[in-house]
Amino acid sequence: MSKQRLTFSTLLLFLGLVSVSGCGGGSSKSTNVGNNIDNAPVLQVPATGEAGDGRLTEIIEYLRIESNLPALAGVLIYDGEIIELGVSGRRAITSDNEVTLEDKWHIGSLTKSMTSTLAAKLVQENIIQWHTTIAEVYPELSDSMQSQYVSVKLSELLSHTAGFEENLPSLANYYQDNDEITIQRQKMVEEALMLQPNNARGEFHYSNLSYMVAGAMMEKLTGQSWELLINNYVFQPLNMTNIGFGAPDIEGDFQQPVGHSQSGNSWQAVMVTDSEIADNPPVIGPAGTVHASLTDMARYLSAHLTGARGESVHGFLSADMFAVLHQDTSGTGYSLGWGINDGVLIHSGSNTMWLAKAVIRPQNNTAIFVVTNAADLVSSDSKAVIATDKLIEEIRKRASLVYGD
Template identity: 35%
Template sequence: MAPEVPPIDKTKLSEQVGIGQDGELQLHLENIRLAYNLPAITALTVKDGLVFEIASTGYRDIHTQTLVTDNDRWAIGSLTKSMTAMVAARLVEQEVISFDSTIADIFPELKGQIRAEHESISLKQLLNMTSGLKKDIDIKDRRWFDISKTTLMLRSMLTKEVLNTAPVQKRGQYEYSNVGYTIAGHMLERVTNQTWEQLISEELFSQLGITNFGFGEPSFEQSDQPKGHTYKNGKWQAITAGKEIIPKVYGPAGTVNISLSELALYLSKVLEGMKGGDNILSKESYKTLHTIYSEAQEPGVGYAMGWFAKLDNTAFRHDGFTGSFSVSSFLYPNENSAYFIAVNGDTENAAKALFAALELLRERNFSN
């Protein structure tokens, strides 16, 4: 049975896109929101290291109709993976771990307790999606939401369980895996004796001066933040406590939420690295992160560490779908530009709105 989607009315879309920084981005985003029948949408363009445009429109909660703002935090889903990879690179630079460190190296107690072929999976293979592991656990299984267990305990449980399942792809070939990233994050936890949440806070966000962030549904941490929505029975329904879709155990694979201005800072630093510069990582580490290791299932596209990339390295991207938020990010190092769009709903309509908003942002950027 196909998932429900809201009706679409493309007559709401703007015929003109305007010119970057003309003050009308919010108007054009509102037209996209109305056309695709979404609770809220936000968008950001980073150009030459600075925020070029930012705007938000719609509702934090479609029922209370509290308006979103440009300072709100948005769940970014799998864009989190690029952040996990950066933390790993920082720890490699500090010689706390190696990209070649294996499951058996980091979890020696699992020898003989997991499938033998998985013992030699390396951190690098987990981060570049060539481990051969399956994509997901059953996130509807309430074991993964067990609040009586710490997140570390749950990640340990996930690691052992997944490593006892058969590979779904030959090692060295691309296979997208959320559980692979979760295990990579757990490897970092083991060698530092810190949680992934602590590591990403201290090794990434603190280094960049980022303070407006969190984990999981933003509204669960602060009530005055956008709520994720699902579409059921012909209407949008806001996610409430106890109804979250992505368990926190999945943190390294996709639970960060962050404000757009803070995300802009992150994207600007990543662009510097893609262009051969350095900042909180050396240029050599950035090269390792942004090298394509396998061809993905999309023609002309490969996977690096935390990024899909065109085979000529002219464009990098990552989407994120949490079941209640949908996001897209695109980076063009040769243009020194990055784009990010988020919707606090997750349907086919959301994906179409993200694409329409990307086209809008790029046209406005190049018309300036």
């Protein structure tokens, strides 16, 4: 298995929320899955029901078993409140430890919206501006960087329109880099700015590297790591306390869920204590290394739901700042950390061992988050993609019966 684990390279993860038919009627039976992807048992299909009826866990259990996933989880938020949340499955196929409502889940590229939110906080405090250019932050690199990057603005980096490649070609080398993370990111910037542009400015090209450069710019202006900044400016103000970076099962003892990759027709648990790499190197942080509990994700999405409805979040961000975050100013279908589809904010993320998706619907004041600790993204009939799409659709239908469409 390759040691270089990169987040999704196409629009599939943040715009690929395909509407699929969901559940019907009946009840489910709790069953553990094995490690074979194709050995899911035949189950009775549970009724969709409606939000708040206490049956979400039953639906999650059914969809998990149907797709033979190690674990699956979901949460529905309405008007800033958690209406229902549920989990099903095991932390790893090699463990009997069941997932809990308090467990942490890797969210991959959903981290990008958090990095953009951090940028908004720093803009609001006049530490950086949306129009701040790379050369203004790195004047010492102006002569050595590619000419296209000199006048690239922070907002272009966060909207994937700066022209950067998807990933740093030497990213895997940073697994062995023992320098302080801020030093690593400054070295990364020097490499990135010498790369030939992938595309012209203004053209959309999804790029982890673009977000890595944006995070490094914020570090240089503040003298603090992106991890410390996002904790102080985003997580703490929103009371997100069950959150961190990298693979959540830090000690490799199944106290938290473990990510799984596809190996033939089987799932392979990727442990932090093995020679396998359980996440991307920390240098990629601003593009996708956060893990969080369902409750903390609900708090985060609630803030953006409030902002998407044209309101400020007291003590956090103004309505005007949220409007910048949620507006597709480049006409690409992407704002600053969010895909936009008919007023709905969407994004997904994966480090190839997890799959997380978020949907914010300001029209009916709801937000949905779903996640699984497995990903088979190379499959044309991905079990993880199908199951998470079905769960989103089921939660959406449950919500629409109570809160409208």
